[in-house]
Amino acid sequence: MAGFKRTAPWLTMAAAPPRANGRALDDLLFLCHRIPYPPDKGDKIRSFAMLRHLSRSWRVHLGCFVDDPTDWQHVDALRRYCARLCCLPLVKSRATLRSALGLWRGTSLGEAYFRDPVLAAWTGDVLRKVRPRAAFLYSSVMAQYLADAGPLRPDRVVMDFVDVDSDKWRQYAASARGPARWLYRRESRRLLEAERRIALWAEASVLVSPAEAELFRRLAPAAAGRIHAVSNGIDHAFFAPAPGLPDPFAPGERALVFTGAMDYRPNIDAVTWFAHDVFPSIRAAHAAARFVVVGSNPAPEVRRLAGLPGLRVTGRVPDVRPYLAHAAVAVAPLRLARGLQNKVLEAMAMGCAVVTTPQGLEGIDAQPGRDLLVAATAPRLAEMAGGLLADPKAARAMGEAARRRILEGYGWADKLAAVAGLLSG
16 A cells, blocks of 8 residues: 555555454445535534445445545544545645646536645555445535446445535636636536536436535436435534533623534625624614624634624634533524524424524424524615514524424434435345
8 A cells, every 4th residue: 555655644454354244355446525524614513424324334445535634633533433444634825726627628627736646556455456336425526436447436426415506616706707708617617517427427417405406306307316415414412401511701792603613605705794794783772782603713704703792713623512602692684594503403302492594404304483593685684683682582582493393203213224225226
């Protein structure tokens, strides 16, 4: 394996073949665009849940990228789930340069961004020497490592698109101007071409909600029969109301909390819109109101919000649960969202009253007005959030209803069993 080594850290290792009930497990190639641990953000929550579940019935060979240097400390945690492991650094400056080459080569920028000869060599080695019976691909950009595998391609390939990324870039283009608008339109077209090709050769394509699955069936009708919806679950034992969680707010503060990775464009758009167009009227009516943005890697425009009255930007925190447990309201004012929002599920599981937009509700089976509140405009969002601040009893009742809904319908077991069934055929 020395041929794969390069100066940046990486890891590959082999273990004795796992057994289940005395039976040797079949081999599974698992490729993921980001290390699936720790499960502290949307894509990693889903990918880790898949990995952990599949490792119980498959001998997993995991290849992935590490794009956050702080995640290298978590590589060892993956050993228990994998027979073979390859974690490669994704240096953003180099990846951005590769993505620019995608313009010349006619591919999507995303595919070029995640194209890596070392991972390609490692994947080829696994295909030749292990001959895995199945493959699970997480994110469309990882399909390129099997697209040209020919007879070495595993018998069954499940592609977890999660969201229809091409439509996300279409949304970006609609709100952009100048060269950015052209670039986003191009990325939308190229990604859709790739998504359609992948859906034709993968045995099954999975998306995170019925709405996303139906959208993709319309966009890729030739593969409609192979497209399935498998929504996220939530660890409702971990995300649960608990009196022992410390209060991160000052005495008397009434916090409206947003959680999420704050270098992700839909989250940036959500908090800047809420801070400028929604929160001022809430604060005018409720002097104790505070808008608290909780999440890692805040972009410059997010950091600047901390200069506004009543605004706080925390950056990365070790645990979001105290912020949700002591929030007056959780807000998810998303306008560019795709798929299912884990931030909404987590807040509901914590028994917190949630105010969101129709985009934030997509894919979540919850009843507006009982389990959460939904509004599409800034004035209505302000009215709903302000109403919950003014009536803590109603906010508590809504939080309790939200928690019940999570317990009823959002365990992981049935959702993960569906993916396992697709892999086994």
